Amino acid sequence: MSIYLPIAEMSANVFVLLAIGAAVGFLSGLFGVGGGFLITPLLIFYNIPPAVAVATGANQVIASSFSGALAHFNRKTIDFKLGGVLMAGGMVGSLGGVYVFSLLRAKGQLDLFVSILYVVFLGTIGGLMLWESIGALRKARAGVTTSLKKPGQHNWIHRLPLKMRFRASKLFVSVIPILALGAFIGFLASIMGVGGGFIMVPAMIYLLKVPTNVVIGTSLFQIIFVAAFTTVAQAVTNQTVDVVLAFLLMVGGVAGAQYGAKAGQRLRGEQIRALLAGLVLIVAIRLAVDLFIEPASPYSVVTQGMV
Amino acid sequence: MRVLAVFTLVIPMLAILTGASFAQQPEKPKESIQIGLSTDTIQITSGFTGTDLTIFGAVDNLDPEISRQGHYDVIVVLEGPNRTATVRRKERFLGIWINRQSRNLPEVPISYSMAMTRPIQDIAPESTMAQMAIGVQNFPFARTPQGPRDSRTHEFATALLELKQKSGLYKERPGSVRFLSLNLFRASVALPANVPVGTHTARAYLFRNGVFVNGVTASLGIVKSGLEAEISRISRDNSFAFGLFAVALAILTGWLGRVIFRRD
Numbered sequence: 001m002s003i004y005l006p007i008a009e010m011s012a013n014v015f016v017l018l019a020i021g022a023a024v025g026f027l028s029g030l031f032g033v034g035g036g037f038l039i040t041p042l043l044i045f046y047n048i049p050p051a052v053a054v055a056t057g058a059n060q061v062i063a064s065s066f067s068g069a070l071a072h073f074n075r076k077t078i079d080f081k082l083g084g085v086l087m088a089g090g091m092v093g094s095l096g097g098v099y100v101f102s103l104l105r106a107k108g109q110l111d112l113f114v115s116i117l118y119v120v121f122l123g124t125i126g127g128l129m130l131w132e133s134i135g136a137l138r139k140a141r142a143g144v145t146t147s148l149k150k151p152g153q154h155n156w157i158h159r160l161p162l163k164m165r166f167r168a169s170k171l172f173v174s175v176i177p178i179l180a181l182g183a184f185i186g187f188l189a190s191i192m193g194v195g196g197g198f199i200m201v202p203a204m205i206y207l208l209k210v211p212t213n214v215v216i217g218t219s220l221f222q223i224i225f226v227a228a229f230t231t232v233a234q235a236v237t238n239q240t241v242d243v244v245l246a247f248l249l250m251v252g253g254v255a256g257a258q259y260g261a262k263a264g265q266r267l268r269g270e271q272i273r274a275l276l277a278g279l280v281l282i283v284a285i286r287l288a289v290d291l292f293i294e295p296a297s298p299y300s301v302v303t304q305g306m307v
Numbered sequence: 308m309r310v311l312a313v314f315t316l317v318i319p320m321l322a323i324l325t326g327a328s329f330a331q332q333p334e335k336p337k338e339s340i341q342i343g344l345s346t347d348t349i350q351i352t353s354g355f356t357g358t359d360l361t362i363f364g365a366v367d368n369l370d371p372e373i374s375r376q377g378h379y380d381v382i383v384v385l386e387g388p389n390r391t392a393t394v395r396r397k398e399r400f401l402g403i404w405i406n407r408q409s410r411n412l413p414e415v416p417i418s419y420s421m422a423m424t425r426p427i428q429d430i431a432p433e434s435t436m437a438q439m440a441i442g443v444q445n446f447p448f449a450r451t452p453q454g455p456r457d458s459r460t461h462e463f464a465t466a467l468l469e470l471k472q473k474s475g476l477y478k479e480r481p482g483s484v485r486f487l488s489l490n491l492f493r494a495s496v497a498l499p500a501n502v503p504v505g506t507h508t509a510r511a512y513l514f515r516n517g518v519f520v521n522g523v524t525a526s527l528g529i530v531k532s533g534l535e536a537e538i539s540r541i542s543r544d545n546s547f548a549f550g551l552f553a554v555a556l557a558i559l560t561g562w563l564g565r566v567i568f569r570r571d
Contacts, residue, residue: 063557063564244538
């Protein structure tokens, strides 16, 4: 059954879109990530214009992170104060990102920039995760039990001024790195159409030393707001949010996520991380290949006033 | 395939005006051409996959002798709205294909669909077609280059024509104008799936022995109808409210998904 996507201005198969949503939702539930970094490239592979894929990805992220944050709200694993500060930075970053987005689009460099960002971030994070999880798997096989490095040792971040106390996270830390991290993720969120959880979570654990139990809930909580802000900003400046497309992805996504979370309980942590790393690297390689192979035609046409 | 629009016949109008002034010389009145559109707007729905548009027309005062020899030709063109188009060219930079150069070409018809009795080169010489700007290669932006700077722009214009032809937006169909009788003809022009909305212009040209004798123009609006068209309109006219709606929809879906599919 095919449906016409009003903003992307093309016909697409309903079941393919629901399946993309469900598959990504399943993985996001399994791995505890938003899934925006998979949705946007998949949509681009499915010939959705990158500008639409990115803006619609942000819209889809709201649904999956809201759904996920509700579970953490019940478990009281959200640090609202920390989330609020990250969010303040995030909105500034998102605004900057949307501005850069329309600038690049006018210059015809948006597709390239989005692809490069994906290749760099997915490649780096996927590579690091794979390295770490393979090491952990080897040790597990050898019978050595290891735990993640305990937070506690202070680094340069803890010597910055403007300190603030975050009770839920048991932290007393400067707001500067938190605002900066929020702004950086917000910037990426609006250009890449992601929630940014895959960067936010490690950054919170390793840089800010936030206790692991509140990291995912807090990250999801603030992503809702940054993604919502990004969606509105994209709708106003670029008019590239396709609600029909986003809705189909969301429906598949929220259903898949709950089953993914269930399946995740049966796998061990390092196995999940190795699988996720493999997946992230495959997406990165696929995007990288497209950058290097010669296009069918070096020319492309954009008509004024059309997507 | 649905028939998109039905076109009426135009009752042949006699060219009385010209006849009166040439009273003493019994010269025949000039040949004329008419086309009839039964509607001034066509609505396309969201599932539109392209179709053929049939345009009926009539010619008058044809010389029966020339007509019998088949030396009258008709070209019918349906031209989409004109816009500025930006053409970009990718070049290899550090191994990566990057858009480097670009040209803005003014007044480019988004679509251009041509139907004619015979291949264009058999109807009239190239110079006539160029003079009348008939055919995609005779658009002002695609003209033969004048200088070195112009010739580089010409490469972009040529690439634009190729891309448009490949996407089906520019189409030429020899043999798709047929005479049904001595005076009536039927033209079948392509409306591709990606036909742009807006005001299109239908033009008909009559040629005799390779010489242009008469032409006629009519306009035709193409609009999108249905829910999807409405969504696209709101996203442009009321973008802030549209953004808020998208957010609200996502929140609602996320909440419902949690309630319905909850597994923990």
